[in-house]
Amino acid sequence: QQQRVPLIAGNWxxxxxxxxxxxxxxxxxxxxxxxxxxYERVEVTVVPPFTxxxxxxxxxxxxxxxxxxxxxxxxxxxxxxxxxxxSASMLAKLGCSYVVVGHSERREYHxxxxxxxxxxxxxxxxxxxxxxxxxxxxxxxRNEGTHVAHCTQQVEGxxxxxxxxxxAEAVIAYEPVWAIGTGEVATPEDAQEVCExxxxxxxxxxxxxxxxxxxxxxxxxxxxxxxAAIMAQPDxxxxxVGGASLQAEEFAAICRFY
Ligand code: G3P
Numbered sequence: 001q002q003q004r005v006p007l008i009a010g011n012w013x014x015x016x017x018x019x020x021x022x023x024x025x026x027x028x029x030x031x032x033x034x035x036x037x038x039y040e041r042v043e044v045t046v047v048p049p050f051t052x053x054x055x056x057x058x059x060x061x062x063x064x065x066x067x068x069x070x071x072x073x074x075x076x077x078x079x080x081x082x083x084x085x086x087s088a089s090m091l092a093k094l095g096c097s098y099v100v101v102g103h104s105e106r107r108e109y110h111x112x113x114x115x116x117x118x119x120x121x122x123x124x125x126x127x128x129x130x131x132x133x134x135x136x137x138x139x140x141x142r143n144e145g146t147h148v149a150h151c152t153q154q155v156e157g158x159x160x161x162x163x164x165x166x167x168a169e170a171v172i173a174y175e176p177v178w179a180i181g182t183g184e185v186a187t188p189e190d191a192q193e194v195c196e197x198x199x200x201x202x203x204x205x206x207x208x209x210x211x212x213x214x215x216x217x218x219x220x221x222x223x224x225x226x227x228a229a230i231m232a233q234p235d236x237x238x239x240x241v242g243g244a245s246l247q248a249e250e251f252a253a254i255c256r257f258y
Contacts, residue, residue: 004215006042006231006258007171007238009132010245011072011100011219014049021052025059027248028067032255042238042258045098046245047072047132050086053094061095070098070129073106076119088127099124100240102134102158104177114157121159125166132217132240133158135198136175147176151194152201164206168213172198173240179220181242185230191218192233199235224253231257 016024025046032039045068048056056069075085091099101124102117121131135154137147151174159167174194179186195216203211218230219240230236238258245251 004213004237007045007215007217008042008251008255009045009047009070009098009100009171009173009217009238009240010251011047011103011240011242012049012052012245013072013105013242015246016048016052018052018055021048021055022059024246024248025056025065025067026063028251029059029063029065031248031252032065032067034252037252037256039252039255042255043068044255045070047098047100053091053096057095068097070096070100070132072100072103074099074101074120074124076116076123078123088123088129091124092127092129096129098130098132098171100132100134100173102154104134104136104175104180108177114154114160117158118160118162121170122161122166125162125170130169130171132171132173134173134175134219134240136173136177136180136220139178142176142178148194148197152197155198155201156205159206162206164210167202167206168210171215171217172202173217173219174198175219175240177220181221183221185221185223185226186218188229188233191230191236195233195235222254224250224256227254228257 047070071091074088101120106112124131135151137150141150199211215237217238217240222239222241223244
């Protein structure tokens with residue numbers, strides 16, 4: 001875990017207009033400058049809606065902030081007659097470091113499957129960005145007790161076609177669907193169980209070096225009050241935070257646990 005730089009990513013989902021985005025990023029920049037806490041050891045990234053990216057870029061560049069930012073989705077197409085789509089090269093041009101792919105909300109409301117998620121991950125990589133590939137089981141699967149197999153299969157399918165080096169550089173986020181936005185956080189043991197299994201699967205399918213290097217995040221109702229124990233697990237390399245990333249102080253407090 002020591003060689004992997006922890007990553008705390010704030011997924012704003014469909015929140016914050018561009019003015020609110022400016023205020024939130026400025027506040028975050030201010031809070032992260034607090035010398036009392038050693039924020040240097042962790043990488044902090046924000047993932048705003050597409051319409052905020054230019055504003056966030058301006059603030060981050062203008063203030064020479066050390067936070068990075070990314071997008072919540074990307075098209076599998078490169079350019080052309082795809083109304084409503086945003087290409088990887090457009091996001092790269094805006095300075096995005098990350099692209100979230102396969103979030104459970106996209107899988108559920110937009111019918112995205114593992115093959116599409118893998119294609120999107122490759123588009124992000126080809127454009128020089130890092131995909132944050134999301135996997136996670138619903139409550140029915142958790143109750144059946146097949147969650148580990150479900151998540152490792154999703155990892156296989158959602159990173160299919162990536163080379164071991166590409167997997168090593170990617171980020172995987174384990175987000176149990178029953179924990180997203182519900183306030184019902186997974187226990188540290190639950191998070192570790194699946195993250196450990198995902199790492200073992202990466203070793204088996206790609207390489208042990210890729211497994212050693214790939215960062216695996218936990219997501220689902222992470223808050224400052226519950227982050228420490230989850231982040232302390234050996235196979236958890238950070239968090240993908242939803243609701244709590246909309247408050248600068250709460251989000252920064254989560255970043256303090258490394
Ligand atoms: O991608 C982050 C996410 O789905 C978790 O959301 O609000 O439960 O932290 P939340």
